[in-house]
Amino acid sequence: MKILHTADLHLKVYNDERWQALQQLLDTGAAEQISLLLISGDLFDHGADLLNLQDRVRALFSSLPFTVLVLPGNHDYAAFTGGIYLGGSARVLDDWRQPFQCGAVTVWGLPFEPAGGAEILLRLREMAARMEPGQINLLLYHGELLDAFFSRRDLGEEGSSRYMPARLAYFNELPCDYILAGHFHTSYRVWTLPRQNGRERYFVYPGSPASVTRRETGRRLANLFEAGGPPREYPLDTFHYEARLVKLDPFSGTDPVEQVRRALKNLHPQSRLLLTVAGYIDGSRGLDETALAAEVRRLSAGCRAAEPEFTFRDIRAVLHDDLFRNFLEKLDRAESDGERKKRLRELAVRAMMEAKL
Ligand SMILES: [Mn+2]
Structure with a gap:
């Protein structure tokens, strides 16, 4: 089963470079015969952009040959008031208790909330209790990995507060093979997590698929991988x-x-x-x-x-x-x-x- 993972599109208007990047991700998904497109937060630049672009997004996310899972990020979470409809092929992961099942893969979402490290650790423990360790569990997360030692300038246009801060160690006990993250814009980054039951585990930031700020230099990448296999860089032909x-x-x-x-x-x-x-x-x-x-x-x-x-x-x-x-x-x-x-x-x-x- 193939999965395409991206984040931080920051859509603002119809048919600009960011919109075209989304279009390209959908085309790539179809060409690569993926089962899931995972968007780990900040699909929209602002809640108001969701409102303005919702009809267009619904049209785009209809009758796709795969499912699009959207996680609310710190930029757009206010617009995801629960049950928001983004098209027949899409599903919003706005409740950490309700995963999406796709064959042998279970996708969990930790939607953005104004929480500190201790609260996130607690929430991850609650989620771990609900996960079946035998399954391939994926977690979508949008926030700041404190181990990454990146500058705040790597996160796009953010203020000075920390968003959903986490440490790699928070995920050590979580029975998840992949933490598929968003929020870090600059580049594609992968960390390996301690193995569980002999299985490799990964934390991945794919980087923005179209540059939002001038700090996001170089060709943009997405993460295209086979469920159970390692994450892989997929070069995009998008604005950067x-x-x-x-x-x-x-x-x-x-x-x-x-x-x-x-x-x-x-x-x-x-x-x-x-x-x-x-x-x-x-x-x-x-x-x-x-x-x-x-x-x-x-x-x-x-x-x-x-x-x-x-x-x-x-x-x-x-x-x-x-x-x-x-x-x-x-x-x-x-x-x-x-x-x-x-x-x-x-x-x-x-x-x-x-x-x-
Ligand atoms: Mn962002």
């Missing part, structure tokens, strides 16, 4: 931010424009480029700062790029300074380690730049 850093180096012998051009290669067609141009140029030899910035803008305009970030500097005054040239000659003779040479040169550039002001 792609961060690229060009560190211009006037000693490399490569033209700055060429260095930028190289960094713009192999971009995913659904990516939005976040380009940073750093390092140094010799403005006397080719383009000056203003001309180079204009050229970078022109080159990146074709790549759905955001406004580039420019931190590079023209260091022509340093490069043509006799003292600096002497230093470079000595460095060349004295140092054979290329990396070390680069570091020392960098230090000298900085010192000279400051000395000249």
